[in-house]
């Protein structure tokens with residue numbers, strides 16, 4: 001069996017493959033690791049045949065849609081998954097053949113309604129149903145502590161106790177566990193009575209995941225995250241360093257337009273000397289009158305260097321093929337003590 005565990009912070013994803021038939025599956029892909037899965041598959045000489053989500057993740061960004069599009073393979077998830085990009089719905093007892101490896105689907109609602117565990121010969125991918133020393137939380141959308149109790153005590157924990165446990169999250173450094181070890185030492189599993197377990201889970205309300213609403217939006221719709229949007233824009237534009245812009249402005253260069261795309265009050269409070277102002281929200285509407293010559297060299301700037309990247313990418317797509325983004329933003333510019341024009345304390 002070919003087996004790779006890929007961590008993205010605490011989030012775990014897995015590539016499992018059959019060397020005899022050159023087939024593999026990726027479980028819970030993370031969007032920043034797409035090239036890694038492809039590289040691992042190539043390294044092992046296997047082709048990824050399935051992309052599987054164990055549930056609708058609320059705390060990180062699934063790479064399933066993008067990976068399936070890259071590879072032209074199905075996205076597998078439970079039949080109750082709300083994601084429109086799932087192309088192979090599965091139910092309790094279904095088996096996926098990954099070459100000679102059988103992955104059996106166990107529906108284990110509780111953390112989410114669409115949670116599944118995947119059972120291979122000697123190991124089980126537990127998603128967020130069972131974690132090492134913990135369980136998935138039940139207070140996020142479609143979570144249900146009573147269902148989690150049933151999924152754990154009536155299903156998952158009845159597997160062969162020697163089964164290796166590979167969860168979707170690891171918080172304390174162990175790469176895997178066993179059913180036996182979890183039954184023995186997992187504090188949550190010591191509450192063996194239904195009422196006690198449910199009461200414990202209801203009382204357990206950790207802080208909300210950092211990107212909860214954004215992760216649900218992305219994972220339930222197949223849209224992209226803000227970080228992806230910025231990464232894609234950053235790949236489309238070159239950048240100019242703050243030192244370079246400062247030097248050119250100081251030299252009075254007339255072949256470079258500094259374009260500040262922040263809102264008016266931010267611009268008025270202090271901007272790069274000679275900068276022109278056109279807010280990002282009006283860029284497409286006013287760019288023709290502002291810049292009749294599409295061959296001009298425009299360097300965009302904003303507060304943090306993110307919106308300016310989007311603005312430069314937009315300008316390039318509109319035909320301003322020499323548009324460039326400031327590598328940094330006004331916050332960093334001011335922190336460097338670089339010259340600022342306008343505002344309460346104008347500098348030279």
Ligand SMILES: [Fe+2]
Nearest residue numbers: 056057058128
């Ligand atoms: Fe989760």
